[in-house]
Amino acid sequence: MILLRTTLFRCMWLRFAAVASGAAISIVLNAGPGLAKTGAASNFFEVNKSIELLGDVYKEVSQQYVEPIDVSEFMSAGIDGMLAQLDPYTVLLDKEQSGELEEMTSGQYAGIGITIGTIGGELYVTSVFEGQAAAKAGVQVGDRIVAVNGQRVGDQPLEEFRTAIKGAAGTEVRFTVRKDGMGARKEYRITRGEVRVSTVPYAGRFGLAGYIRMTSFAQHTPAEMIAAIRALQQEAAASKIAMSGLVLDLRGNPGGLLSSAVDVAALFVKKGSRVVSTRERYAGSEQRYVTKVDPLAPALPLVVLIDGQSASAAEIVAGAIQELDRGVVVGENSFGKGLVQTVVTLPYDHTLKLTTAKYYTPSGRLIQKPLVHSNAHCLESQRKVLLSPEAYDSTKVYYTLNHRKVYGGGGIKPDLPVRAPEPSEYEKALEKDGLVFIYATHFHRKHRDFPMQKIAVTTVFKEFRKFVDDKDFVFRSASQQQLDSLKTVIGKEGGEKDSLLSSRLQAFDEALANWTKRGIQRDSLRITTAVQREIIRHYDERAAWRDRIEHDPVAAKAFALLADQKLYEQLLKP
DSSP states (O other): OEEEEOGGGGGGGSOOOOOOHHHHHHHHHHTHHHHHHHTOHHHHHHHHHHHHHHHHHHHHHHHHSSSOOOHHHHHHHHHHHHHTTTOTTOEEEOHHHHHHHHHHHHOEEEEOSEEEEEETTEEEEEEEOTTSHHHHHTOOTTOEEEEETTEETTSSOHHHHHHHHOOOTTOEEEEEEETTTTSOEEEEEEEOEEEEOOSOOEEEEETTEEEEEOOOBOTTHHHHHHHHHHHHHHHHHHTTOOOOEEEEEOTTOOEEEHHHHHHHHTTTSOTTOEEEEEEOSSTTOOEEEEOOSOOSSSSSOEEEEEOTTOOTHHHHHHHHHHHTTSSEEEESOOOOOOEEEEEEEETTTEEEEEEEEEEEOTTOOOOOOOOOOSOGGGGGGOOOOOSSOOOOOSSOEEEOTTOOEEEOSSSOOOSEEOOOOOOOHHHHHHHHTTHHHHHHHHHHHHOTTOOGGGOOHHHHHHHHHHHHHHTTOOOOOHHHHHHHHHHHHHHHTTGGGOHHHHHHHHHHHHHHHHHHHHHHHHTHHHHHHHHHHHHHHHHOHHHHHHHHHHTOHHHHHHHHHHHOHHHHHHHTOO
């Protein structure tokens, strides 16, 4: 399996289970053919010598160190440190983590079709997949889970309850919820089944333009894309209109399978087009991936949206569309991951996700950004592990099919840069505490059949602010927090005894508080929009997606570009 995915999921792989030394040996020996290609017999000796040395150090420290050692964790720490010298994507996975990787790449798992999250210290249902067992049973967004299989939530770590809800297909899970967080208690008994998570959660038409949102590249992504494109084409034909183009939204897409990326690109580019090539460490290892089918939408104007979290497979598609001059890339610089991972099965239910190649766009550019090791304190004494790492030159010029200039060494740069507005500090603080979600949950409890089109814009912000105040939510801006730190320093130095200084600090504090309040008021429209959208999501997930896109300035720029054929064609010229 060839995998392309960013470090967005690496947090799940920080703890490693015990691996016997035999497994470590098998990792090295699996690389035997590569060693043979070097023609250096001394390499084989060095490998065996290193294994023996590693085993002796592990044995001596485990048995002789002055304090007792958890030998499993000790070995895991050693493997973790060894792999950390390479790149962030080469990691060892235990049985559970290997299963999570399989779920992400296949897009399928055994469960009931919900996602859950911890909000305000409580466990909530945050989304329900349409057509799955939970949705059929009546589980809703905003339901607060209070017990699973008779075990009360709060008695055990929340992660254990997430695991308990999953299980083998055909088995039953029993859990109790409070409807809409604080409503009536209800118990569900639901039989688990195979759940397929859609990687194309929304597709729709906005005026004359089509829009498709893709969240990852799994095995079934190409089929979902085909279905979405055909549905848009049929809808346009039924309405007797000609679509002005298609927006493919890859923002926040962390990647997935290389094969899926090639198949998605094949829907838009000519048959026989090279989408990407990969090169391993040895000469002559280049493998080119070309499209093998006729495109489904060969001439429909295309805009691809990317941002700083568009990575790996998403960058392959965006890069191919850009360099083959098949469409215009709009948004912000992508993540910059040009490394390919291969999944290697190891003993004791472990898996090694190993970087085995680099990928290159059709013009030959490597978009990998320079690697920065997270263990900064180790850099001073870091050993020279990589013998000849490739330099990432961001100034080297490459050319598209139409001879437009593009650059490597740091992600895909959009043809039309458009920066999405950053949420304010206040918005981030509300999101962190889950207050928008909880308010929407309470709203849904009070208005079971509330008509969404009648949500009054003028009253939502006022009612939400009152709700936040009742929750004793205290917000201190970054400036106010810095002032708090200054007051602490002054207090330690005895400055609080200076009445003039104290009065001026108090006046400054009040001025900052008023300035912060004015900032919150300026953000009222954006906050209200976010609250309204979350309310809508509690009633209708698709309606919430549409509302998000309608209020998205980057998507609006893409739709405007498709409506301006002259500008669109101009951007594709040298």
